Amino acid sequence: MAKKTMIKAITDALDQELANDDKMLIFGEDVGKNGGVFRATDGLQAKYGEDRVFDTPLAESGIGGLSIGLALQGWRPVPEIQFFGFVFEVMDSIGGQMSRTRYRMDGSRNLPITIRAPFGGGVHTPELHSDSLEGLVAQFPGIRVVVPSNPYDAKGLLISAIRSNDPVLYLEHMKLYRSFREEVPDESYTVPLDQAAVAREGNDVTIVTYGAMVRESLTAADALAKDNISAEVIDLRTIAPLDTKTILASLKKTGRVVLVQEAQKQAGVGGQIAAEIAENGILYLKAPIARVAAPDTPYPFGEAEQDWLPNSDDIVAAVKQVSEFN
Amino acid sequence: MSQIDFEAILAAENSFSELQVLDENGQVVNKDLLPDLSDDQLTELMSQMVWSRTLDTQATKLNRQGRLGFYAPTAGEEASQLASNYAMKADDFLLPGYRDVPQLLRHGLTLTQSFLWSRGHAAGNHYPAELQALPPQIIIGAQYVQAAGIALGIKKNKSGQVAYVYTGDGGTSQGDFYEGVNFAGAFKAPAIFVVQNNGFAISVPRKKQTAAPTLAQKAAAAGIPGVQVDGMDALAVYSVMKAAREYTAAGNGPVLIETLTYRYGPHTLSGDDPKRYRTKELDDLWKKRDPLTRMRAYLTAKDLWSEDKENAVVEQAKEEIKQAIAEADATPKQKVSSFLENTFEVQPQNIQQQVADFKTKEAANNG
Numbered sequence: 001m002a003k004k005t006m007i008k009a010i011t012d013a014l015d016q017e018l019a020n021d022d023k024m025l026i027f028g029e030d031v032g033k034n035g036g037v038f039r040a041t042d043g044l045q046a047k048y049g050e051d052r053v054f055d056t057p058l059a060e061s062g063i064g065g066l067s068i069g070l071a072l073q074g075w076r077p078v079p080e081i082q083f084f085g086f087v088f089e090v091m092d093s094i095g096g097q098m099s100r101t102r103y104r105m106d107g108s109r110n111l112p113i114t115i116r117a118p119f120g121g122g123v124h125t126p127e128l129h130s131d132s133l134e135g136l137v138a139q140f141p142g143i144r145v146v147v148p149s150n151p152y153d154a155k156g157l158l159i160s161a162i163r164s165n166d167p168v169l170y171l172e173h174m175k176l177y178r179s180f181r182e183e184v185p186d187e188s189y190t191v192p193l194d195q196a197a198v199a200r201e202g203n204d205v206t207i208v209t210y211g212a213m214v215r216e217s218l219t220a221a222d223a224l225a226k227d228n229i230s231a232e233v234i235d236l237r238t239i240a241p242l243d244t245k246t247i248l249a250s251l252k253k254t255g256r257v258v259l260v261q262e263a264q265k266q267a268g269v270g271g272q273i274a275a276e277i278a279e280n281g282i283l284y285l286k287a288p289i290a291r292v293a294a295p296d297t298p299y300p301f302g303e304a305e306q307d308w309l310p311n312s313d314d315i316v317a318a319v320k321q322v323s324e325f326n
Numbered sequence: 327m328s329q330i331d332f333e334a335i336l337a338a339e340n341s342f343s344e345l346q347v348l349d350e351n352g353q354v355v356n357k358d359l360l361p362d363l364s365d366d367q368l369t370e371l372m373s374q375m376v377w378s379r380t381l382d383t384q385a386t387k388l389n390r391q392g393r394l395g396f397y398a399p400t401a402g403e404e405a406s407q408l409a410s411n412y413a414m415k416a417d418d419f420l421l422p423g424y425r426d427v428p429q430l431l432r433h434g435l436t437l438t439q440s441f442l443w444s445r446g447h448a449a450g451n452h453y454p455a456e457l458q459a460l461p462p463q464i465i466i467g468a469q470y471v472q473a474a475g476i477a478l479g480i481k482k483n484k485s486g487q488v489a490y491v492y493t494g495d496g497g498t499s500q501g502d503f504y505e506g507v508n509f510a511g512a513f514k515a516p517a518i519f520v521v522q523n524n525g526f527a528i529s530v531p532r533k534k535q536t537a538a539p540t541l542a543q544k545a546a547a548a549g550i551p552g553v554q555v556d557g558m559d560a561l562a563v564y565s566v567m568k569a570a571r572e573y574t575a576a577g578n579g580p581v582l583i584e585t586l587t588y589r590y591g592p593h594t595l596s597g598d599d600p601k602r603y604r605t606k607e608l609d610d611l612w613k614k615r616d617p618l619t620r621m622r623a624y625l626t627a628k629d630l631w632s633e634d635k636e637n638a639v640v641e642q643a644k645e646e647i648k649q650a651i652a653e654a655d656a657t658p659k660q661k662v663s664s665f666l667e668n669t670f671e672v673q674p675q676n677i678q679q680q681v682a683d684f685k686t687k688e689a690a691n692n693g
Binding site for chain 2: 051056057059061062064065066067068069070071072073074075092093096097102103104105106107108109110141142144164165166193194238241242243244245
């Protein structure tokens with residue numbers, strides 16, 4: 001056990017799964033000798049060889065097709081899309097092909113692919129690096145979308161994703177890579193897919209969130225505690241398909257809910273969660289659902305990030321609004 | 327005057343020629359390229375082409391009767407499709423486009439399943455583990471990038487297989503076309519990329535796709551060999567494909583093959599009318615080049631083919647088609663609960679709930 005950053009936890013997971021399963025492959029742009037643009041695959045090519053960890057030509061769609069073909073030949077691909085803003089180039093491979101292959105082949109083939117991709121704001125990247133596009137891929141039946149919020153979950157969820165015979169999009173928030181350390185076991189372990197976590201227990205209001213907004217929500221919950229508002233924070237972890245049961249169980253207890261995402265209000269998965277609550281939990285509600293999300297513009301120019309991205313103050317305000325509703 | 331002679335550069339880049347073995351009368355015009363096929367093999371290949379032509383005629387009728395669904399006609403492309411497939415091995419991996427059902431049938435898909443695929447039934451795509459193929463790909467170009475992956479997987483597995491994949495002339499304009507050949511080239515992976523150039527992508531003539539005078543020369547952009555072959559000439563297609571297979575299986579990297587061919591029918595039977603964009607003169611010109619006519623002449627001269635033999639193949643095809651349609655008719659209706667169960671190996675809670683809901687509904691409907 002040692003304190004590790006999220007990026008270290010991710011590298012550990014990749015390392016241990018490469019050792020655990022000799023069919024696992026890592027490939028992408030600059031993931032080999034260079035060790036990845038964030039060092040997520042640092043040292044892995046040296047340790048496992050170029051047959052297992054290798055660079056590809058610069059073409060995301062080709063990487064998607066390569067993954068599908070390799071998976072059908074019995075390999076377990078863990079490709080990387082350098083930044084998730086580049087997902088548009090590979091949208092057919094993800095949404096048109098790999099998410100549907102098991103279904104279209106009547107269950108006769110599986111595609112055990114885990115696509116890793118960094119995203120997320122707060123680190124002043126150039127255009128189309130930080131966009132939260134998880135809402136797009138969350139709409140494809142047949143693929144899971146996983147977004148860890150901390151080093152412990154990052155490792156356990158990634159190992160689960162790699163071992164899954166269903167395709168997984170594993171989205172890594174860039175701001176979380178090195179912003180804090182946490183106790184992470186050295187040995188291999190899994191965190192289950194499809195299950196949200198209660199990141200903080202509370203009784204007055206439920207905050208449902210994921211990714212970097214989990215930390216903001218926990219900060220907000222600390223502030224709210226000083227005002228005697230007890231907030232329960234749900235970290236979705238798998239954002240598609242949703243763990244609706246955990247959300248509803250919390251809502252049943254608190255009666256109030258704030259949905260928090262970094263994506264624009266018209267994007268992300270907040271709308272989907274609101275609809276699930278409206279369908280299955282409306283009688284638990286003591287106040288209307290509130291949403292904290294980014295404005296409906298394209299992702300901001302670097303210098304404007306702090307004005308644009310949702311933060312703990314926005315969450316505190318939203319929680320107070322639903323708490324005061326009678 | 328420029329110091330760089332662009333016209334000379336262009337002329338060098340465009341120096342591709344079409345390979346041929348049989349002329350339109352079935353005469354051998356290139357002995358060097360004549361394939362080493364036994365009499366039985368020659369007869370078998372001819373039988374496959376006649377069988378496929380019969381299937382096309384019957385499938386068109388069945389579609390008109392509403393007994394088949396999506397269907398992309400194949401008449402005219404028998405040499406391109408069947409002779410290329412004939413050069414491959416049973417365990418090579420086939421990635422077909424939506425017009426490439428004849429190759430799939432020869433590679434092991436049952437006729438009944440191909441009819442179910444046409445109708446839109448999941449059972450048509452339930453491939454046994456030993457069937458080294460994917461269902462016909464609808465997204466033009468996607469099969470190309472996937473072929474690069476299959477080929478790299480084969481290379482890593484050292485299985486000695488080869489991946490082979492088909493697209494049309496229009497498909498060469500796609501990004502995935504280029505990425506597929508380029509990836510396979512960069513990884514030196516065992517793949518054969520076939521471009522069946524039938525002159526039209528629905529209504530758009532080949533010349534509107536690209537200024538390149540051949541499609542084979544697009545291989546140069548990937549640094550791999552490209553070959554253009556008479557796609558109405560079964561022996562030329564077979565020879566080129568077989569040579570490509572040997573070359574790529576030996577670890578030399580992929581090959582691109584352009585077959586010059588024609589479809590006598592419409593693009594698909596989903597409402598396309600070729601009279602809008604094709605002349606009778608053009609149709610007649612290509613019918614003179616018919617792949618069956620010239621193989622028939624060649625084999626008849628060798629005393630390997632006769633009207634009786636041909637009629638026997640046609641009758642057998644019709645009988646098999648009749649049986650397969652009956653089997654397709656008898657296939658149980660699809661269930662939404664099965665679709666849900668096939669979407670993931672491990673079901674998340676939304677799927678579990680919907681499976682339960684649909685099973686209840688399906689039980690009520692049956693009761």
